[in-house]
Amino acid sequence: MTPAEPLLAVSGLVIHFHTYEGRARVINGVTLHVGRGESVALVGETGCGKSVTAKAILGLLPANAEVVSGRVVFKGQDLLRLSEDELRRVRGRQIAMIFQDPSTALNPVFTVGQQLADVVMWQGADRAGWRRPDRAVWRRCVEVLRMVRVPDPEGMLARYPIELSGGMRQRVLIALALIGRPELLIADELGTALDVSIQDQILLELRELVRTEGLSVLYITHNLGVARQVSDRIYVMYGGEIAEVAATHEMFRRQLHPYSQGLLAAVPRLTGTMGSGIEGRIPDYLAPPPACRFAPRCTFRMGVCDRLRPHLAEAEPGRQVACHLYPSSTVEASSALEA
Amino acid sequence: MVLVEADSVVKHFPITRGLLRRRVGEVRAVDGVSLAIPKGATVALVGETGSGKTTLGKIIVRLLRPTAGRIVFDGRDITALDEAALRPIRRQIQIVFQNPASSLNPRRRVREIIEEPLVVHRLGTPLERWRRVHELLERVELPPRDFLFRYPHALSGGQRQRVAIARALALAPRFIVLDEPTSALDVSVQAKIIALLRRLQRELDLTYLMISHDLSLVRNVADAIAVMYLGKIVEVAPTEELFARPAHPYTRALLSAIPTVSDEEAALIPEKITLGGEVPSAARVPPGCAFHPRCYARLDACDRVVPDLLRVGPDHHARCILYDRAFGAPGLPGRMRVSTREG
Numbered sequence: 001m002t003p004a005e006p007l008l009a010v011s012g013l014v015i016h017f018h019t020y021e022g023r024a025r026v027i028n029g030v031t032l033h034v035g036r037g038e039s040v041a042l043v044g045e046t047g048c049g050k051s052v053t054a055k056a057i058l059g060l061l062p063a064n065a066e067v068v069s070g071r072v073v074f075k076g077q078d079l080l081r082l083s084e085d086e087l088r089r090v091r092g093r094q095i096a097m098i099f100q101d102p103s104t105a106l107n108p109v110f111t112v113g114q115q116l117a118d119v120v121m122w123q124g125a126d127r128a129g130w131r132r133p134d135r136a137v138w139r140r141c142v143e144v145l146r147m148v149r150v151p152d153p154e155g156m157l158a159r160y161p162i163e164l165s166g167g168m169r170q171r172v173l174i175a176l177a178l179i180g181r182p183e184l185l186i187a188d189e190l191g192t193a194l195d196v197s198i199q200d201q202i203l204l205e206l207r208e209l210v211r212t213e214g215l216s217v218l219y220i221t222h223n224l225g226v227a228r229q230v231s232d233r234i235y236v237m238y239g240g241e242i243a244e245v246a247a248t249h250e251m252f253r254r255q256l257h258p259y260s261q262g263l264l265a266a267v268p269r270l271t272g273t274m275g276s277g278i279e280g281r282i283p284d285y286l287a288p289p290p291a292c293r294f295a296p297r298c299t300f301r302m303g304v305c306d307r308l309r310p311h312l313a314e315a316e317p318g319r320q321v322a323c324h325l326y327p328s329s330t331v332e333a334s335s336a337l338e339a
Numbered sequence: 340m341v342l343v344e345a346d347s348v349v350k351h352f353p354i355t356r357g358l359l360r361r362r363v364g365e366v367r368a369v370d371g372v373s374l375a376i377p378k379g380a381t382v383a384l385v386g387e388t389g390s391g392k393t394t395l396g397k398i399i400v401r402l403l404r405p406t407a408g409r410i411v412f413d414g415r416d417i418t419a420l421d422e423a424a425l426r427p428i429r430r431q432i433q434i435v436f437q438n439p440a441s442s443l444n445p446r447r448r449v450r451e452i453i454e455e456p457l458v459v460h461r462l463g464t465p466l467e468r469w470r471r472v473h474e475l476l477e478r479v480e481l482p483p484r485d486f487l488f489r490y491p492h493a494l495s496g497g498q499r500q501r502v503a504i505a506r507a508l509a510l511a512p513r514f515i516v517l518d519e520p521t522s523a524l525d526v527s528v529q530a531k532i533i534a535l536l537r538r539l540q541r542e543l544d545l546t547y548l549m550i551s552h553d554l555s556l557v558r559n560v561a562d563a564i565a566v567m568y569l570g571k572i573v574e575v576a577p578t579e580e581l582f583a584r585p586a587h588p589y590t591r592a593l594l595s596a597i598p599t600v601s602d603e604e605a606a607l608i609p610e611k612i613t614l615g616g617e618v619p620s621a622a623r624v625p626p627g628c629a630f631h632p633r634c635y636a637r638l639d640a641c642d643r644v645v646p647d648l649l650r651v652g653p654d655h656h657a658r659c660i661l662y663d664r665a666f667g668a669p670g671l672p673g674r675m676r677v678s679t680r681e682g
Contacts, residue, residue, distance in 0.1 A: 045525040046496070165617050166388075195387035195552065197614045200596035204613055222525065225598025252600060266530040267555075270582065270597065270604040274559040277530030281495050 005076070006033035007184055007216050008057070008095075013070030015049075015056060017285075024285040027052055028240040028293070030070070031312065034184065034216050039207075041219040041227035041248070044237035045263070047282045050220045053237075054186050056080075057218075058097055059087045074184070093123065096182035100189040102169035106161040112172050113157030116141040119179045144175040149205055167198035174206065185210075185217045192223050203230055224267055228252055236260045239283045239293035242312055245320040256321040259294050292324065300325055342378040342546045343399060343514055347371050348408035350394055354622060366622045368394040369405070370570035376514075381540065381547040383557035383578075385593075386567035389618055395567070396516045396550045400434050401425060412514070430460060433507040437519035439499035443491040449476070449502055450487045456509040475505040478542075479535060497528035501535070508539070517549045521556070533560055555597055555604075558582060563654075566590050569621055569629040572648065576655035582607065586657035588636045588671060628660070636661060636671055 015027035027049050034040045044050045055061050057072050059079060072079040079090065099105035107115060117133040120140045138157070145153035148171040161169055170191065177185060190206070191199035207230055210217055221227050227234055227248070234251045236244045236259065244257040255261045265275030280297035289295050295305040304324050308331075315326035324330050350369040353362050369391045376382045384392045397403045399410055401417060409418045417428055436442040443452055453472045457463060463471065476483040479501040491499055500520065507515055517536065521529040537560070539545060551557050557564055558578060565575040566587065574587040585591045585608075595612040599605050616633045619625055625632050631641035640660060648656045649663060660666045 045527060167617055195618070196596040196598075197387065197592060198617060199598075200613055201615070203598075223598060224526075224600050228600055229598045263527060264600060266526045267600050268526075268530075268533075268553070268559045269601060270555045270558055270594070270599060270607055271601070272558055272579075272582075274533065274556075275530055276534060278527040279531075281497075 006035045007038075007075060008218070009033040009071075009073045010053070010057065011071050011073070013053065013056060013072065014068040015052060015061070015070075016066050016068055017062075018064045018066065019286075022286050025288055026240045026285050027056070028288070030237075030240070030242055032235050032242060032245075034218050036183075037214055037216055038233065039210060039217045039219065039231045041221060041231035041234045042237055043221055043224060043227045043234055045222055045282070048237045049240040050222075050237050051188060052240075054097070054188055054218070054220050057186065058091055058095060059084075060091075060097075092119070092182075093180035094182055095184045095186065096177035096180055098174050098177045098185060098187040098190055101193060102166050102173055103161075103193075105173055106169060108161055110160075111157065112159055112161065112164075113138070113141060116144065116157070116172075116176060116179065119176055123180050140179065144178045145172070147178055147209060148172075148175045150175070165198075166194050167202060170194060170198075170202055174202075178209075183216060185215055186220065187217060188220045189222070190219065190226075192221065192226065199226075206230075224264060236263070239288065240285070241293060241322065242320075243294065243322055245312070247318065250319065256315055256319060256326065257294075257323050258298050258300050258325070262299075292322075294323075304330060340378045341375045342413055343376040343548070344409075344411040345372055345374045345395065345399055346409040346411065347373055348395065348398055348410065349406045350391075350398055350403060351406045364622055366620075367570050367624055368621055369398065370624070371408070372567075372570075372572055374565055374572065374575070376546060376548055377562075378513075378546055379540075379544060380562045381549055381560055383549045383551055383561035383564045384567060385551055385554055385557055385564055387552060387593075387618055389569070389621055390567040391570040391621065392550045392567050393518055396434070396518050396548060399548060400432050400516050401429075402434070426460070430510040431513045432516075433510065433512040433514070434516040434518060435500075435503050435507050435520050438523045439496065439503045440491070440523070442503055443499060445491055448488050448490055449481075449494075452491070452502060453505050453509055456506060460510060462510070471509065472505075475508055478508065478539065479505045481505070495528075496524050497531060500524065500532055504532075504535070504539070508543070511543075512545070514546045514548070517547055519551055520549070522551070522553065529556070536560070554593060555599070566593070569618065569624055571629065571658060573630065573659070574655075574657045575648070576652070580652060580655050584652060584655070586651045586655065586662065586671060587659050588634050588661075589630050590657075591671065592635070628658075638666060640666060 011031045013027055013030040017024040017026055030053055042050045067080055117137050120137045121133060141157060142153045145156055150156050150171050191202050219230055231248050234246060234248050235242050238259045244260050255264055262278040266277045268274040278297055283289055283293050291307055291309045292305045295301050302324060310322040310324050310329040311331045312320050312322040313328040315321045315328045322329055348369055349371055351365040351367055354364040354366060355361060356363045372395055386392045398405050409416055412428060450472055453475055454468050457468045473483045476486055481501055521532050540547060549557060549561060561578050563577050564581050565572045568589050574590045585594055592612045592614045595608045612635060614633050627642040627644055628646050631637050638660060644660055646658045646660045648658045651657045651662050661671055662668050
């Protein structure tokens with residue numbers, strides 16, 4: 001692996017779901033990367049496929065999902081081609097996920113200490129096996145709790161999830177993800193279930209931790225404000241495709257894709273403005289629009305939008321967008337197939 | 340003219356233990372709240388989880404009976420009315436709940452859901468009710484032909500909330516409590532629902548009490564805002580005034596915690612305040628000012644003195660002794676670069 005190579009590179013990912021009604025073409029060619037030490041946000045609304053993308057990276061797709069094509073390359077190896085045993089050595093160790101819902105992601109019948117110790121011991125072995133946690137295990141548990149600034153970490157070990165506030169549970173979940181000293185964290189809707197004052201604390205602390213530990217993070221979020229706060233670069237996702245990519249400050253200065261424009265305009269502002277929202281609803285994945293998946297809702301819709309799929313390409317230096325308003329996206333059929 | 344008024348409303352829930360349900364304590368969910376909602380206005384009640392905003396909303400629509408205090412609707416005290424006497428008033432007061440996925444009966448079609456209030460109140464003949472349901476669906480921008488016979492599970496989140504709004508409108512109410520009406524929705528859908536609520540308010544001359552945790556949302560819809568913390572209103576002001584001069588330390592911290600999407604918004608609250616600690620349980624409210632353990636501007640007296648709601652500007656009140664003459668009224672420093680944490 002060369003230094004220039006990103007830590008994680010997803011390319012041309014296509015995922016279909018087999019459902020009772022038929023084949024749902026959910027992820028339709030997603031390409032993204034996360035560089036070393038970079039914080040990247042994958043932003044989109046409910047049903048855009050952002051969580052499916054995250055699950056595909058970790059090999060946690062449900063049984064009815066089929067990866068039709070694409071690669072998920074992490075540190076030079078394609079995770080989609082690893083066996084379950086090989087994947088276990090990556091998952092939870094080199095890549096860890098911080099789960100979304102702090103009230104359901106912890107097991108209610110075990111103490112925080114038991115749940116942390118389990119993961120610590122599993123880190124040391126290929127198979128979990130049963131042994132009693134020794135002093136070193138508990139020390140590691142306390143260490144990770146301290147990293148996420150849990151007050152009285154020793155006391156926390158004996159408590160059950162139900163005794164904790166939402167913010168504390170979220171901290172424990174972050175601690176769980178940190179146990180294996182991962183290089184890449186995937187944070188699914190981090191903090192958005194919490195009150196803003198708690199969310200603010202946790203995001204601030206995590207950002208500090210990411211900086212001091214040199215972690216790379218992929219944030220999955222629907223909250224543009226959160227993405228602006230935590231990320232260096234943003235991917236906007238719509239209908240199972242990447243609509244636009246840009247550095248975070250560029251994205252908030254000016255959006256190129258009509259969907260990003262509508263999305264950002266719809267966010268209510270503290271300065272007292274609020275856009276009118278976007279007409280229509282997300283595509284039906286069983287029968288998605290033939291070319292551009294956003295076309296039926298787009299105010300700039302042209303003839304070509306229903307005929308040719310827009311290609312994610314550089315429209316301006318450092319900015320990629322998939323929209324026929326930009327000539328770079330309009331590639332005739334023969335060459336577009338390779339994308 | 341004031342349409343709805345809450346006067347020193349208190350709601351305590353008992354905490355009981357054991358077989359005999361012995362009373363061992365109480366949760367002070369709402370602790371002396373007074374609020375006046377002018378006719379035709381939108382007043383917002385803002386606060387975090389456990390601040391008592393939803394309990395207060397339920398008391399105002401009389402789904403709960405307050406422990407003490409009065410609710411006055413259109414000049415009439417409705418606090419102690421029994422169910423029979425409440426009936427005609429219930430037609431004028433409606434509520435839209437947060438999650439339309441759980442507030443709509445999954446076994447009823449849209450037509451039956453919207454018709455139900457009319458049936459309960461024995462209004463109109465079947466044909467008249469049928470016409471009314473049609474008209475209501477059109478009002479909330481759902482073509483009746485496509486939606487009358489659908490079940491809630493076949494609707495998107497935004498469509499479901501439109502059905503819930505149509506149901507609330509069925510009895511032609513004058514006042515609607517909106518309890519987090521858009522917090523289960525995506526932003527692009529939220530904007531559509533807010534636009535609809537605004538249009539309905541104009542067309543039907545409605546008065547709203549909007550309960551929300553989202554200050555940036557209420558900034559765009561409310562005429563006045565009341566901020567709640569642990570069962571009490573800590574600050575209340577007209578919207579523009581509240582955002583121009585937030586007075587209470589808690590309000591300022593809340594504003595500063597909101598993840599914004601533009602530099603103009605960030606410039607509104609120049610000092611970054613990150614609150615430490617967490618909201619205490621309403622069963623163990625701290626003595627003195629309930630906010631003092633987390634406050635970054637507290638005085639020595641804050642753990643003893645229970646602050647009153649003090650006037651800090653035109654129609655602008657804050658519950659903080661920083662504005663109390665007895666303590667020299669130092670006020671909240673304009674710019675602060677503080678980052679505090681508890682302990």
